[in-house]
Amino acid sequence: MGITDLLCRALQEKSLDILNSMDFVSTTKALLHTLRAEGYDILLMIVQSVCENNGIEIPDMNACYRSATGRSCHQRNSITFEHHYRFDVFHDAIDFQVEEVLNNRFNDGAVELLRLSSALEPRDNFKLFNIEDIYKLAEKFYPNDFSGQELHYLRSQLEHYKFDIIHHERFQNISTISELCRRLVENEKTQYYHLIDRSIRLVLTLPVSTATTERSFSSMKLLKTSLRNKMEEELLADSMIIYIEREFTAEIDTDSIIDEFYSMKNRRAQLQ
Known part of the structure; x- marks a missing residue:
C-alpha cells in the first residue's frame, strides 16, 4: 500500500498530470517487482519481531502447512508454512496488483x-x-x-x-x-x-473517466450498505452527488433549503 499510495493520489487529482502519472505507473511496477524478489525476508523479520514483542505464537516455517479445511500436508504435496506464506500469500498479492490492477488498467492502448x-x-x-x-x-x-x-x-x-x-x-x-x-x-x-x-x-475528459468513476464506486459502497439495500436509484444518485461534491455542498445553508421547500406549497406539517 505504501508503494502504490503515490500513484493512487496522482490518479485521484481532479486535474490529472498525465506525465507524472505515467512515471508513477512505471516506478510503481518496478518497486513492486523489487518487493516481490527481495521483500519477503525483510517482511518476515518485521512480522517475527512484532509477534515476539506481543507474545504471538510464530509457526515453524519448515513445518508442513495444514489448510483451513483440515487437509494434511501429504494431501498438499508436503507444502511448508514458508512456501505457503511466500508464494500463496506474498507473491499472489503482489502479482494481483501488477497484473490485475496496473497492467489491465494501463495496457498498451x-x-x-x-x-x-x-x-x-x-x-x-x-x-x-x-x-x-x-x-x-x-x-x-x-x-x-x-x-x-x-x-x-x-x-x-x-x-x-x-x-x-x-x-x-x-x-x-x-x-x-x-x-x-x-x-x-x-x-x-x-x-x-x-x-x-x-x-x-x-x-x-480523461480524468473524468478514471478518478471520478473510481470515486463514484467508492461512494456507492459507503452509501448503499446492507441496511440501505432497498434504496431507490433516484435517492442513491442524489445522495452520491452530495457526498462526492461535499466540498461544495458544505457551503449550502440547510435552513435556506428548508425555507425554499416550505414556501413551495402549503403543508400539513409545520417545518418552521
Whole structure:
C-alpha cells in the first residue's frame, strides 16, 4: 500500500498530470517487482519481531502447512508454512496488483493514449508539443469526433498554432491543459483553432473517466450498505452527488433549503 499510495493520489487529482502519472505507473511496477524478489525476508523479520514483542505464537516455517479445511500436508504435496506464506500469500498479492490492477488498467492502448495526449501539455513553454502526436491522437482515439476533412484541417491549424500560440506572450508560463483551454477562450483563439480546442476538451475528459468513476464506486459502497439495500436509484444518485461534491455542498445553508421547500406549497406539517 505504501508503494502504490503515490500513484493512487496522482490518479485521484481532479486535474490529472498525465506525465507524472505515467512515471508513477512505471516506478510503481518496478518497486513492486523489487518487493516481490527481495521483500519477503525483510517482511518476515518485521512480522517475527512484532509477534515476539506481543507474545504471538510464530509457526515453524519448515513445518508442513495444514489448510483451513483440515487437509494434511501429504494431501498438499508436503507444502511448508514458508512456501505457503511466500508464494500463496506474498507473491499472489503482489502479482494481483501488477497484473490485475496496473497492467489491465494501463495496457498498451491506455499508455499510448496518455502519451499522445501529453503533446498538448503547455508546461515548459510547450516543450512536448508535437504535431504528429496530436494528429495521431485525434485520428486513432477519437475517429467519431473528427471527420476525414477535419483531420486534414487539424494539421493545418496545428502548423499555425505552432508559431502563433506557442510563442505568444499571453500563453507563456502555463502549466496545465485546463488553463490552456481557458486562455484560448479568453483570447478568442478558439474560433481560429476550434479543432485544437476540441482535442484539448476531449483530453480534459480523461480524468473524468478514471478518478471520478473510481470515486463514484467508492461512494456507492459507503452509501448503499446492507441496511440501505432497498434504496431507490433516484435517492442513491442524489445522495452520491452530495457526498462526492461535499466540498461544495458544505457551503449550502440547510435552513435556506428548508425555507425554499416550505414556501413551495402549503403543508400539513409545520417545518418552521
